[in-house]
Amino acid sequence: MAFDVDLFVIGGGSGGVRAARTAAETGARVALAEDSRMGGTCVIRGCVPKKLMVFASEFREQVKLAHEYGWSAEPGTFAWPVFRARLHSELDRLEQIYRGILERNDVVIHDARARVTGPNEVELDTGATITAKHILIATGGHPVRPDMQNAELGLVSDDIFLLEELPKSLLIIGGGYIACEFACILNGLGVEVTQFYRGAQILRGFDEEARGLLAEAMREQGIDLHLGTNIVEMCPAASRPSGPAEMGAPVEFGGSSGLGPEPETDPSSEAGKPVWVKATNGKEQVFDNVLFATGRQPNVKGLGLEELGVKVNRRGAIEVDDYSRTAVPSIWAIGDVTDRIQLTPVAIREGAAFTETVFKDNPTKPDHDLVPxxxxxxxxxxxxxxxxxxxxxxxxxxxxxxxxxxxxxxxxxxxxxxxxxxxxxxxxxxxxxxxxxxxxxxxxxxxxxxxxxxxxxxxxxxxxxxxxxxxxxxxxxxxxxxxxx
Missing domain, CATH: 3.30.390.30 (FAD/NAD-linked reductase, C-terminal dimerisation domain)
Known part of the structure; x- marks a missing residue:
C-alpha cells in the first residue's frame, strides 16, 4: 500500500520535533500536526518560561546580599508587564526556531488538531485525511485541577505566564516540584505566598533529608508553608459565606485529592479573581489567587486511540513497550503522554531512539536508568x-x-x-x-x-x-x- 507519508507525528513539542527531524534526515517523508504553539510544554508553558522567571526572581535577594558585600544598591520595584512582554517575545522567537528546524528538514507542518482514524490514517480538523506508514503520538500532558466544586476559580501552571498582573497574595495547593518552584519564584517577585500540601513533607519521592532542608529554606525566605491538611471548599470572595475571613491569616491546608476532568482555562475570566477558601480544620481565608499544582495528565482525549486498540492505563497514559510501540504495531508514542519520566531531555532521547528503531533499522530502547x-x-x-x-x-x-x-x-x-x-x-x-x-x-x-x-x-x-x-x-x-x- 502506498502511503502519503512515511511518518505522521502528532505533537510539536521537544520529543515530537526531535523524532520528526531525525526521521526526515534519513530521507523519510514526514508530516507533523500541532494544534497549539510549536515547542510544546517545555518551550511555551514549562521549562523555558519558568527558568526565565527563576532568573528574574533571584535578583531581589542578590541586591540584599550585595549590601553585605559593600554595595549601596537598593532593590527596585519589579515590573511584571515589562518582564512579561520580553518573556513572550522570547517564546515567539523560540517557537520560530522550532518551526525552522522542521522546515529546513522538509517536514510538512499542519497547524491543526489531528485524530487517529485508523492504524495508518490521521484526520485533521481542517477536513484533510492523511495516510502514514507510521504514526507517532507525542502530545504531552496538561495540568489538572482537583475534582471539587468551584475548582475553575483556581489557576494552573499554564495560566501564570498569561497573567496581566501579579497578585499580592497567592495560595499554592500542592507539594510537588511545580508547586515548590512557583512558590519560590513568586515569593522572589514580591508575592505573598502561602503553600499547602496534604502530605507530611514536600517533594514526595525525593531524598528525605534533601526535602527537609529545602522546606526549611523556603520558610526562611518567607513562604508560609503548611503541611498535613486539605482544602475542602472554595468560592468567589465576593460571595463567601458570612463570617470572618482575614486576609493573610495563617491557616493549614494541604494538597487536594483526586484529579478530575480539566475545564478550559481563561485566567482573565473567573480564574484569577479573589477566592475564599476553607480548610479541613475549619479555618477560612481570602487570597487574590489560588494556584492548583496538583498534578498533570497525558493529552489523549479526542485522539481516537482506544477505539483502534491502543491501550491506555488508568492514569490515561498510552502504554508502550521498551521501544515506544503501542499495542497497534503502526502506532508509537513518546514523551509525557506515556507517563514514563516527565522530563524534556527524556522525551528527546525517546524521539531519537524511535528514529533509530524505525528508520535506521537499529532497534534502540530509550535509556530511563539514572536520569539526573x-x-x-x-x-x-x-x-x-x-x-x-x-x-x-x-x-x-x-x-x-x-x-x-x-x-x-x-x-x-x-x-x-x-x-x-x-x-x-x-x-x-x-x-x-x-x-x-x-x-x-x-x-x-x-x-x-x-x-x-x-x-x-x-x-x-x-x-x-x-x-x-x-x-x-x-x-x-x-x-x-x-x-x-
Missing part, C-alpha cells in the same frame, strides 16, 4: 540515582553527607545552608545516588550524573582532587560515612 534532574527552587535541588530510602531497601549502604553554610552566605550573615549527599553501596562501592541542595545544584548534578551513570565508586570520587574553595569540593572530601543502613 533538578528542582529549580531557591536553593535548587539536584538529584541522580537512588534516594537513601530507596537504596537501603535494596541493599546495605553507607551514607556520606554534610550540610553547612556556604562561604557566600556565611560572610553575609545569612542562614542559608547547603546539602551534599552520596549514597554508596557497601558491596560494590558504587555511588548509587547523589543529592545536592544548593544554588546552582542543577548545574552541579549534570556533572555528577556522568560519574554516577558511569558506575564510579566512592574511591573514584576520593581520588579526585578538590577544587577549592567551592561548595562542590565536599563531594570528593567526605571520607567517613555519617551512617550505614
Amino acid at each position: 534532574s533538578a528542582v529549580f527552587t531557591q536553593p535548587e535541588l539536584g538529584t541522580v540515582g537512588l534516594t537513601e530510602e530507596q537504596a537501603r531497601d535494596q541493599e546495605e549502604i553507607e551514607v556520606y553527607c554534610t550540610s553547612f553554610r556556604p562561604m557566600k552566605s556565611a560572610f553575609a550573615g545569612r542562614p542559608h545552608r547547603v546539602l551534599m549527599k552520596l549514597v554508596v553501596s557497601k558491596a560494590s562501592r558504587k555511588v548509587l545516588g547523589c543529592h545536592i541542595v544548593a544554588d546552582g545544584a542543577g548545574e552541579l548534578i549534570q556533572m555528577v550524573g556522568i560519574a554516577v551513570k558511569a558506575g564510579l565508586t566512592k574511591e573514584d570520587f576520593d581520588r579526585t582532587v578538590a577544587v577549592h574553595p567551592t561548595i562542590s569540593e565536599e563531594l570528593v572530601t567526605m571520607y567517613a560515612p555519617v551512617r550505614t543502613a
